[in-house]
Amino acid sequence: MPILRGVIQDEYERNLRMQDAYRKELEGLPSRAVVHKRIKGRLYYYRVERIGRKVVNHYLSPKENDIDALLKQDARRRHLKRLLSDLKEEQQDMRRFLKA
Amino acid sequence: MLPHVLIIGSWAEYLYTFHFDASYVPIIRTRDVDLLYPWIRRPAKPIDLERMMRDAGFVVVRDSHTQAVKLLKEDLLEIEFLTRQIGAGRDPVIDIPAIGMRGQALRDVNLLAEHPMVLEAKEHQILVPEPAVYVLQKILIHPHRVPAWKKEKDLESVRGLMPFIRNIPHDLSCWHEAVSGLSDKERSVLQRVAVEQFLDIPVLE
Numbered sequence: 001m002p003i004l005r006g007v008i009q010d011e012y013e014r015n016l017r018m019q020d021a022y023r024k025e026l027e028g029l030p031s032r033a034v035v036h037k038r039i040k041g042r043l044y045y046y047r048v049e050r051i052g053r054k055v056v057n058h059y060l061s062p063k064e065n066d067i068d069a070l071l072k073q074d075a076r077r078r079h080l081k082r083l084l085s086d087l088k089e090e091q092q093d094m095r096r097f098l099k100a
Numbered sequence: 101m102l103p104h105v106l107i108i109g110s111w112a113e114y115l116y117t118f119h120f121d122a123s124y125v126p127i128i129r130t131r132d133v134d135l136l137y138p139w140i141r142r143p144a145k146p147i148d149l150e151r152m153m154r155d156a157g158f159v160v161v162r163d164s165h166t167q168a169v170k171l172l173k174e175d176l177l178e179i180e181f182l183t184r185q186i187g188a189g190r191d192p193v194i195d196i197p198a199i200g201m202r203g204q205a206l207r208d209v210n211l212l213a214e215h216p217m218v219l220e221a222k223e224h225q226i227l228v229p230e231p232a233v234y235v236l237q238k239i240l241i242h243p244h245r246v247p248a249w250k251k252e253k254d255l256e257s258v259r260g261l262m263p264f265i266r267n268i269p270h271d272l273s274c275w276h277e278a279v280s281g282l283s284d285k286e287r288s289v290l291q292r293v294a295v296e297q298f299l300d301i302p303v304l305e
Binding site: 002003004005006007010011014015017018021022025083086087090 | 128130131132159161170172174175178247248249250252253256
């Protein structure tokens with residue numbers, strides 16, 4: 001089935017290009033997650049950092065930070081990580097087919 | 101934008117399902133969508149397509165050497181712009197000023213650009229090559245098509261489409277018109293490939 005094999009090979013290479021592009025975009029985003037806590041009815045935003053075994057929350061002041069932009073970046077970061085995970089799984093499936 | 105691009109490749113074959121009856125089954129299609137942009141200065145007022153596509157959630161990727169652009173959407177689509185190679189031009193990648201992007205220039209697509217067809221698909225009007233010309237082009241490029249599996253895939257497309265083209269007067273007429281416009285060299289290629297690959301094509305006049 002040369003056509004099918006050729007198509008899968010093409011898709012495999014496309015998968016690698018996609019992973020490459022999304023990885024590059026991920027590198028340009030802040031690596032730490034943004035979380036929020038509700039304290040006495042008000043929302044407070046924090047950048048989460050893991051230092052060794054400890055998790056440290058750094059408060060993000062709305063006066064000094066564009067919270068909406070940071071939340072958007074964080075959502076994009078999470079989305080890209082999910083996308084890369086899916087692409088990686090697909091890459092493994094295709095590699096198995098091509099090796100057979 | 102839609103009036104200025106033709107969808108070619110395996111996605112054109114999918115769109116032919118809106119032209120032919122339900123018995124037409126297109127060949128396998130991949131995630132790459134080839135958009136042929138024949139008239140590089142239309143529309144007259146340039147569009148910032150890169151910004152529009154980024155706003156629509158696409159990731160814009162540029163080839164580091166040629167600056168040719170591909171647009172990625174999730175793990176779903178990879179869009180590439182192709183355009184005609186005009187005159188004695190040999191640049192593999194040229195600017196498309198109307199959309200501010202660089203696309204691959206291929207002489208092989210010139211024939212497709214000369215025979216657009218408006219197709220109504222899910223309330224959109226989309227330009228695709230006339231099916232007869234699409235098939236003709238596949239046959240004409242067969243001798244130099246690489247890799248080998250793409251040659252085979254093209255032949256499968258030809259075999260799949262030709263019976264439908266024969267059955268529709270407009271498409272058959274389009275085939276004859278396109279063939280009559282071929283050079284002697286192209287006709288020779290058409291005949292040779294048809295014989296070598298046992299292709300059942302309408303009799304050449």
